[in-house]
Amino acid sequence: MNALTVVSLAVVAVCSGAQLPWYPGLYGAHPGLHSWYRSGLPLMPQPTMKAMAPGPMAYNMAPFASMAPIYSQYGAQNEFGQYAFGYNAGFNARAETRDAFGNVRGSYNYLDADGKVQTQHYVADALGFRVSGTNLPEAPAPAVPEYTPEVAAARAAHQAAHSEASAAAAATPATQ
Structure with missing residues (x-):
């Protein structure tokens, strides 16, 4: 072998x-x-150069960010169940901690398809799991209901009956 x-x-x-x-x-x-x-013996075919009219040269290169990402990571854990870990890789990062009572808190961020940095924060404890973030949808404001004519008439009749019953109850003396 x-x-x-x-x-x-x-x-x-x-x-x-x-x-x-x-x-x-x-x-x-x-x-x-x-x-x-x-010696002048070509090992490979040599390209031929053609004369061109002088003019400005243009480069079709897309602009890019020259920021060098920072790469780091950490992690720790103990016998009580507590831990902490995280990493940072430029626009992508994450950090999470857990305490001795089991409460977990963390956050992460990333670069989305539109080139925006999106950040999420989360908590998991006795109140449940809660999250907040920069890209979560928001509920629209509740609209004020408009009543149909039938519902408006029924509400007015109910209010009149309620007012009449309240006036009758106030006129009757209380007995003990």
Whole structure:
């Protein structure tokens, strides 16, 4: 088995060296220093240059942010069930802690498809799981109900009956 491994490695080394005969290797000299390169014999087809009218050059490159992300992470845990962990990878980050009573608090953020940083905060404790975030939808304000004519007439009749019953109760003397 060892002989097969040695032979395989030797074949790979020989084959990989033959792929680029003009390349002297990682630690070798520059290919321009070789005698066959200086002799003018082309090893590869040389491109031909055409004369162009002078003019401004334009580059079609998209702009990019040159901010280097910060990569860090941490983690800790003890015998009481408490823990804390987190990481920071540029626009993606997370942090979470748990205390001895089982309360968990944390947050995370990420870069969404529109290029905005979205942040979520969450808590899990005796009151349940609660979350707040920058991309959560908000409920619309409740609209004031408008009553149909039938409902408006029934409400007016009920209010009149209630007022009449209240007046009758106030006129009757209390007995003990």
